[in-house]
Amino acid sequence: MLDHLSRRNFLAGSAAFSAWASIPKIAFAQSGRDPRFLVVILRGALDGLAAVAPTGDRHYEEVRDNFAMPHDGEHAGFALNDFFTLNRRLPTLADLYANGEALFVHAIHTPYRSRSHFEGQDILENGTTSDAHHADGWLGRAMAQMPVDSMIARAGGFAAASAPPLVMRGAPNIVTWLPAGMPAASDDTRARLFSLYEHTDPVLAQAMASGLRLEDVAGSEMEINEQVNSTAMDMMGQAGGRGRQVVAAATAAGRSLAADDGARIGFLDLSGFDTHRGQQLVDGRLGRTLSDLDLVIRTLKHSMGDTWRDTVVSVVTEFGRTVRMNGSQGTDHGTATVAMLLGGAVAGGRVVADWPGLAPSDLYEGRDLRPTMDLRGLLKGALRDHLGLDNRQLGEVVFPDTMDVAPMEGLIASVQPRAQLR
Amino acid sequence: MRPRALTALTRFGLGPRPGDYDAIKADPVEYVRAQCFRPESALITADLGSTAQIGGTYRDMDETFKVTRKAEAAKGATDADRAEADRARSTRRDFIQASYLGEVEARFDHAVATNDPFIERLVLFWSDHFTIEIASSPVVRVLAGNFEREAIRPYVLGYFSDMLAAATTHPAMLIYLDNWRSVGPNSRIGRRRGTASVNENLARELLELHTLGVNGGYTQEDVIALAETLTGWTGGVSRGAGNSLFDMRRHETGPRTILGKTYQSRGQLQLQEVLPDLATHASTARHIATKMAKYFVSDNAPEALIEELTDTFMVTGGDLREMALVLVESDHGWAGEPSKTVPPYDFMVGAVRATNAEIDDPRRIVNAARALAQLVWGPPSPAGWPSEDDAFLGGDALLERIDFARELARRDAKIGRAQDLAKALMGDALDPFVAEAVDRAEDQQQALVLLLMSPVFHRR
Numbered sequence: 045m046l047d048h049l050s051r052r053n054f055l056a057g058s059a060a061f062s063a064w065a066s067i068p069k070i071a072f073a074q075s076g077r078d079p080r081f082l083v084v085i086l087r088g089a090l091d092g093l094a095a096v097a098p099t100g101d102r103h104y105e106e107v108r109d110n111f112a113m114p115h116d117g118e119h120a121g122f123a124l125n126d127f128f129t130l131n132r133r134l135p136t137l138a139d140l141y142a143n144g145e146a147l148f149v150h151a152i153h154t155p156y157r158s159r160s161h162f163e164g165q166d167i168l169e170n171g172t173t174s175d176a177h178h179a180d181g182w183l184g185r186a187m188a189q190m191p192v193d194s195m196i197a198r199a200g201g202f203a204a205a206s207a208p209p210l211v212m213r214g215a216p217n218i219v220t221w222l223p224a225g226m227p228a229a230s231d232d233t234r235a236r237l238f239s240l241y242e243h244t245d246p247v248l249a250q251a252m253a254s255g256l257r258l259e260d261v262a263g264s265e266m267e268i269n270e271q272v273n274s275t276a277m278d279m280m281g282q283a284g285g286r287g288r289q290v291v292a293a294a295t296a297a298g299r300s301l302a303a304d305d306g307a308r309i310g311f312l313d314l315s316g317f318d319t320h321r322g323q324q325l326v327d328g329r330l331g332r333t334l335s336d337l338d339l340v341i342r343t344l345k346h347s348m349g350d351t352w353r354d355t356v357v358s359v360v361t362e363f364g365r366t367v368r369m370n371g372s373q374g375t376d377h378g379t380a381t382v383a384m385l386l387g388g389a390v391a392g393g394r395v396v397a398d399w400p401g402l403a404p405s406d407l408y409e410g411r412d413l414r415p416t417m418d419l420r421g422l423l424k425g426a427l428r429d430h431l432g433l434d435n436r437q438l439g440e441v442v443f444p445d446t447m448d449v450a451p452m453e454g455l456i457a458s459v460q461p462r463a464q465l466r
Numbered sequence: 467m468r469p470r471a472l473t474a475l476t477r478f479g480l481g482p483r484p485g486d487y488d489a490i491k492a493d494p495v496e497y498v499r500a501q502c503f504r505p506e507s508a509l510i511t512a513d514l515g516s517t518a519q520i521g522g523t524y525r526d527m528d529e530t531f532k533v534t535r536k537a538e539a540a541k542g543a544t545d546a547d548r549a550e551a552d553r554a555r556s557t558r559r560d561f562i563q564a565s566y567l568g569e570v571e572a573r574f575d576h577a578v579a580t581n582d583p584f585i586e587r588l589v590l591f592w593s594d595h596f597t598i599e600i601a602s603s604p605v606v607r608v609l610a611g612n613f614e615r616e617a618i619r620p621y622v623l624g625y626f627s628d629m630l631a632a633a634t635t636h637p638a639m640l641i642y643l644d645n646w647r648s649v650g651p652n653s654r655i656g657r658r659r660g661t662a663s664v665n666e667n668l669a670r671e672l673l674e675l676h677t678l679g680v681n682g683g684y685t686q687e688d689v690i691a692l693a694e695t696l697t698g699w700t701g702g703v704s705r706g707a708g709n710s711l712f713d714m715r716r717h718e719t720g721p722r723t724i725l726g727k728t729y730q731s732r733g734q735l736q737l738q739e740v741l742p743d744l745a746t747h748a749s750t751a752r753h754i755a756t757k758m759a760k761y762f763v764s765d766n767a768p769e770a771l772i773e774e775l776t777d778t779f780m781v782t783g784g785d786l787r788e789m790a791l792v793l794v795e796s797d798h799g800w801a802g803e804p805s806k807t808v809p810p811y812d813f814m815v816g817a818v819r820a821t822n823a824e825i826d827d828p829r830r831i832v833n834a835a836r837a838l839a840q841l842v843w844g845p846p847s848p849a850g851w852p853s854e855d856d857a858f859l860g861g862d863a864l865l866e867r868i869d870f871a872r873e874l875a876r877r878d879a880k881i882g883r884a885q886d887l888a889k890a891l892m893g894d895a896l897d898p899f900v901a902e903a904v905d906r907a908e909d910q911q912q913a914l915v916l917l918l919m920s921p922v923f924h925r926r
Binding site for chain 2: 206230241255
């Protein structure tokens with residue numbers, strides 16, 4: 045792997061932020077909050093039933109069988125209320141929830157009703173009902189609607205990505221940034237490639253198998269390097285090898301949004317949620333990926349300092365997964381799932397759901413969690429009450445032709461009580 | 467069996483670009499054949515400096531460095547002396563690094579942009595045949611790209627004897643294989659020193675690797691005689707070796723008998739009489755023919771192909787265009803399953819060609835090539851890079867390639883949808899398993915990684 049040094053340098057807070065230093069300092073008029081808004085996209089389709097499990101549904105244990113969340117033991121989750129339980133791998137989110145800073149909305153979905161990742165992600169990001177729209181995204185259009193003298197319009201957006209992501213396209217001012225170096229590909233990518241080689245090229249399959257065996261014995265370069273550097277990186281904690289990239293991206297986003305004159309809108313994404321195989325709740329692939337999410341949120345909160353109280357992080361995914369497990373201990377592409385609002389500005393400590401049920405007759409097309417809420421309503425509610433967009437802007441521009449989709453009410457905490465708390 | 471159009475783009479190319487497959491499908495052989503009549507495609511037109519310019523600049527910097535270092539080390543050296551030496555040291559170092567990076571960037575960009583990738587493959591073959599190693603000395607690092615531009619590229623569709631002469635007498639080769647140190651015992655400098663001796667390194671590799679081949683029928687006496695013929699060829703760049711390519715004061719004069727033929731004492735002209743005979747020797751023909759067939763087709767290339775190449779080499783006096791045409795026009799060249807591993811550098815080029823990516827910093831190319839175990843102009847020995855069918859597949863090589871593909875996918879690639887790209891690259895030859903893997907990927911980035919890691923980009 046390359047350039048470990050530059051990543052360390054970055055974490056020490058050096059060169060990466062010179063771009064921000066060159067932006068003239070802008071004094072903002074403080075009226076209430078100076079809001080920060082981040083979008084975290086979970087690519088691959090998060091299994092909502094594994095992240096926020098409806099343990100109170102009488103069909104839950106039956107549909108999830110051996111993969112249902114246990115009531116006790118080391119794999120038991122965090123009880124959110126008498127119906128929903130949060131996955132063990134999301135302790136930071138559990139703390140936020142206890143502190144009233146996490147809101148989960150279940151059985152929610154975009155208007156997309158097929159099951160292709162690419163189409164689903166396009167619609168999730170572009171905020172329309174067509175996967176053919178690539179000109180701009182809902183977040184970018186929302187930013188473009190802000191008054192020209194607002195902090196959002198002036199300081200723009202920060203995307204931890206190589207190019208402006210679709211969701212943010214259309215915004216007047218976007219800085220993109222990625223941690224340096226070549227990150228190791230995920231186990232999932234490796235597994236898919238190995239399977240491809242098994243069908244197409246035995247020589248490559250054998251070469252890859254021997255490489256994987258070697259890494260098993262020696263540990264990956266990333267792991268070794270991380271051991272060496274672990275003392276320099278408290279935030280890494282128990283994170284795995286790719287946690288380094290995750291931490292770097294979230295730190296970059298958090299610091300830029302926390303700066304007085306930094307971006308106010310942030311974006312980052314995580315992949316690895318397409319858990320067709322080996323989806324153990326805690327120890328399997330999904331568990332590791334959820335840990336990445338937890339790490340991102342923990343890092344964001346840490347790097348944003350006091351500005352966390354002015355922050356809403358929306359965590360969204362393109363669709364959910366099948367209610368029942370498939371034959372390879374995983375789940376396939378589904379429909380409704382869970383979405384999250386996290387941050388000090390969230391009126392949290394609640395799970396919002398119009399629960400459709402898990403009985404066979406309740407399922408969408410007999411297999412998926414039925415959507416009972418529109419993700420656009422959640423996002424509209426957050427954008428309106430946190431960033432100050434009005435219903436017309438939201439219904440005609442940000443999410444075109446959605447005047448009939450009402451913004452969800454009461455998502456954002458009022459400023460005064462929180463200010464007094466601190 | 468890989469369709470011929472895809473074979474044209476892989477075995478005889480640097481991987482498909484979007485649209486290539488459909489464009490050449492009607493006549494893949496002609497697509498490759500036509501390239502053989504565009505020798506200018508091999509040339510890098512960017513102004514990177516001639517051998518004399520680069521060598522001269524380096525020599526001056528090196529000289530300044532030497533002088534200041536001496537002053538720095540002398541008794542009573544002042545802070546000013548030390549500062550002067552530091553400045554000279556870093557000037558020289560920066561020039562070495564900048565030269566290398568500039569040449570790597572120009573080479574990589576040329577390979578990515580070329581419409582005649584078969585010609586670039588010929589460049590890579592011949593550049594590897596006349597290997598130099600940047601790690602051997604700073605001056606070789608400085609001149610590595612120039613060596614390829616001036617001694618290899620102009621001749622890949624010309625005559626082998628011309629390439630042999632250009633490569634053998636280029637400063638980079640003369641320094642890499644120690645010929646600049648070689649002093650005839652009876653030369654003017656040799657007599658003055660009294661301890662001078664001939665260095666056989668270049669002569670031996672010239673016979674063993676560049677021309678006749680290890681079993682080509684030469685003897686130790688031939689090696690020594692050729693080494694004596696080579697004395698005086700210093701390259702004119704190394705410190706204390708004179709400023710001209712050939713230094714008569716080091717040359718061992720006298721007639722030399724090489725492979726049974728005697729060459730009269732003619733100073734630097736003696737070598738120019740020897741090389742054409744080596745270049746057109748029957749053993750050289752067989753050696754080159756075998757190497758080309760195995761390099762482009764397979765370790766088990768058909769004997770018939772090797773024989774046809776050997777005959778062509780002999781009949782045409784080593785016309786490399788005719789050699790290339792034999793490869794392309796013979797059915798043997800197209801036969802068989804893809805069995806060669808695409809080397810890491812070629813894969814990097816292919817991945818960038820396929821995705822229209824832009825790697826803006828040449829250091830990333832250098833670092834990635836190192837990570838993938840094929841540092842540009844940094845092979846392990848004068849024999850060049852391994853080229854057996856399964857070369858470069860050991861250890862965690864493929865995992866490193868995945869990481870490169872991922873980095874490219876997330877940072878540099880300029881594509882729309884990976885599924886569309888897959889079709890644009892491989893048309894109706896798109897393997898259904900690859901199509902399915904790309905379709906089912908969890909996001910565009912993963913889809914692109916799987917596409918770039920599919921066999922078309924790694925085997926040919």
